[in-house]
Amino acid sequence: MKHFLHEAFERYSEELKSFLRRRGHDRESAADLAQDTFVRILQAGGDLNVSNPQAYLHQVARNLSIDTSRREMRRCPLVFGANDIVDIVDPAPSPEVIVSDRQQLRLALDVLDKMPERTRLAFEAHRLGEKTLVEIAEELNLSTTRTWCLIRQGYEELRYQLKEAEE
Amino acid sequence: MSSQPIDEETLFREAMDLVIRLQEDPHNAVAHSLVNSWRSRSAAHEQMWEEASRLHVLAGKAVVSRRKLVSFQRSVVSRRKLMLAVRALRRRQ
Numbered sequence: 487m488k489h490f491l492h493e494a495f496e497r498y499s500e501e502l503k504s505f506l507r508r509r510g511h512d513r514e515s516a517a518d519l520a521q522d523t524f525v526r527i528l529q530a531g532g533d534l535n536v537s538n539p540q541a542y543l544h545q546v547a548r549n550l551s552i553d554t555s556r557r558e559m560r561r562c563p564l565v566f567g568a569n570d571i572v573d574i575v576d577p578a579p580s581p582e583v584i585v586s587d588r589q590q591l592r593l594a595l596d597v598l599d600k601m602p603e604r605t606r607l608a609f610e611a612h613r614l615g616e617k618t619l620v621e622i623a624e625e626l627n628l629s630t631t632r633t634w635c636l637i638r639q640g641y642e643e644l645r646y647q648l649k650e651a652e653e
Numbered sequence: 654m655s656s657q658p659i660d661e662e663t664l665f666r667e668a669m670d671l672v673i674r675l676q677e678d679p680h681n682a683v684a685h686s687l688v689n690s691w692r693s694r695s696a697a698h699e700q701m702w703e704e705a706s707r708l709h710v711l712a713g714k715a716v717v718s719r720r721k722l723v724s725f726q727r728s729v730v731s732r733r734k735l736m737l738a739v740r741a742l743r744r745r746q
Contacts, residue, residue: 492743514721518728521735528738594715612676613709613716619677634673641669641708648708 494534494543495524502547509551519554523547593651597644608633609640664697668705676709 499520506516523546527534536542598606604626611617617625623633671691675684692702 490742492739495739514725521728521732524739525731525735528735528742590711591714591718594711595719598715598719609712610716610719612673613712614720615676615679619673634670637673638666638669641672641705641712642665644708644712645665645704 491524491528491534494539498540498543499524502543505544506547506551509548511551511554515554519547519550522550526550589651590648593647594644597640597647601640601643604628605636605640608636612637659697661701664701665705667691668698668701669708671702672705672709 502520502523503516506519507513511519523543526546527543534542598609601609608622608626611622612619619630619633619637623630626633628636668691671684671688675681675688678684688702692699
């Protein structure tokens with residue numbers, strides 16, 4: 487029996503999604519990676535006529551999953567020690583706290599949207615640990631000190647807006 | 654150590670500078686010891702450090718969410734491309 491890509495897509499994409507979910511990806515990311523699995527095979531010539539297409543699909547999905555997890559670890563390294571996080575995070579937030587967390591997140595997204603382009607670029611690249619301050623400064627054609635100030639201003643604005651919202 | 658009162662804004666900037674420094678080089682022992690000694694200066698310092706840390710965590714969540722929103726918008730496009738590719742393949746067979 488020949489397994490063509492579109493048949494495999496209809497047959498295995500749900501299964502791949504739950505496989506990726508079990509590997510710790512959220513729903514959206516699992517759906518993306520399941521799609522990417524087929525794209526990857528398509529790019530490699532679209533040949534699924536192998537002895538065990540299911541195993542092959544899982545292997546490709548697993549490789550994509552590993553790559554993605556590694557990239558995410560690099561992007562968002564944990565800055566504070568475990569103790570600091572425990573200090574900050576309430577182990578059992580009340581419903582009110584959850585609501586207020588969401589409000590804070592919405593507010594923070596709004597602050598990001600309203601940032602001048604260069605400030606946001608610097609702020610994001612720094613916060614995700616994608617680039618060093620020196621690299622960001624070079625890219626934006628600014629001094630390192632100025633770049634540092636832009637990032638700090640971003641935090642100042644965030645703090646100001648949160649305080650405003652509390653009142 | 655002097656115990657003269659420092660205004661809130663200066664305190665916040667100092668705390669944020671430490672956060673930025675730590676984010677820049679998370680495994681730097683000097684940065685960590687600077688943070689520890691800064692926090693232990695007074696209750697106000699400690700409190701401000703906690704506020705700065707919370708803002709740092711919130712900023713992280715916001716930046717990641719924003720990226721996800723942007724890439725979701727892009728993935729809608731790539732999903733359409735995939736469906737077109739699958740359809741083209743189907744026609745070929």
